[in-house]
Amino acid sequence: MKTSGGSDAMKRRAGESAAERVTDGDVVGLGTGSTAAHAIRRLGDRVDAGLDIRGVPTSFASRELAGEEEIPCLDLPEAVGPKGPGIDVAIDGADQVATGTGEGADAGGEADGDDPVPGGALIKGGGAAHAREKLVDAAADHFLVVADPSKESPRLDRSVPVEVLPAGRTAVAAAVREAGGEPTLRCAERKDGPVVTDNGNLVADCAFGEIADPAALSATLSSTPGVVEHGLFVGFADEVHVGTESGVRVDEL
Structure with missing residues (x-):
């Protein structure tokens, strides 16, 4: 049940913004979906320009796109195993992002008043890749969410x-x-x-x-x-990159 949303330009701005956070030598979790695909394509451009990275795909689709973009890839066990390099950053989309109000909840998501929803809680899985996405996103040192404004909501209410x-x-x-x-x-x-x-x-x-x-x-x-x-991702995200009509808003969590 893939979700429709904002314009392709908004998605592209969000994906490319997160891709610019990647630095030389990073191992990068490669998310699934239309917005994450823009990040992978931008990473491919940067690899072509000399950036040295390795990707960890979250699905067959993201692995195929990484191959087209000539991004070297590792399987998850290679990346996070005893001798693996770990995952420095993961970039992935979301079907819904809770914006919260900044009141009534602590960072761990505990109910503490009228608004128990912390900003940054996610619903994922529109592309049915959420099991592998969660493994990769949880293993990453930093998880960057890419989205357009249509995915934002004060509280989560999607299936x-x-x-x-x-x-x-x-x-x-x-x-x-x-x-x-x-x-x-x-x-x-x-x-x-x-x-x-x-x-x-x-x-x-x-x-x-x-x-x-x-x-x-x-x-x-x-x-x-x-x-x-x-598909509930609570306490995973470190940043949300939201593509807008005129640019990108980055919310640190």
């Missing part, structure tokens, strides 16, 4: 993508309903049947309405047997 083991589909659906959500199996476009992730699993888009406490819901979903990973 949360949940990657599910096929055998656990029914049990997970029941657990989501018990948690106050309504799951819908994501169907593929231009083919019969459900979406199958790069990991061979299914995706349920789970509608919870306005999410008052993303951290609590994240913990609930993470502890549900049969859930491989979910």
Whole structure:
């Protein structure tokens, strides 16, 4: 369930802004989606101009684009294994970014008043790559989110993508309903049947309405047997690069 949003120019400004944060010698997490693709293309231009980096793709699509741009790539185990160099920075998009109000919540996302949503909480998974994205984004020293203004909201209220083991589909659906959500199996476009992730699993888009406490819901979903990973990213982002009509706004978190 990919999301539509702002203009391609806005997405390009955001992606290229984050790509300029990358420095010589960095290992870079390469996100998935249209805005992250602009970052990968800009990194390709910089590599062509002499920048020495290695990428860690989060999906088949990002690996293919990195290959087209001649960006050398590592697999995640190579990057974060015992002898790996680690990941210096990850650049990835989001389906929704909570702007919050700066009041009523601490940095860890604990409810502390009228506004329990910290700025920078995300919903990801429109491209069904959120399991690998979360692995890469969590391993990075710095995670830069790239977005356009249509992705911003005071509170998260989009459906949360949940990657599910096929055998656990029914049990997970029941657990989501018990948690106050309504799951819908994501169907593929231009083919019969459900979406199958790069990991061979299914995706349920789970509608919870306005999410008052993303951290609590994240913990609930993470502890549900049969859930491989979910699209709530709480406490991951370090910067949000928002492309606008005239430039880029960078919010540090």
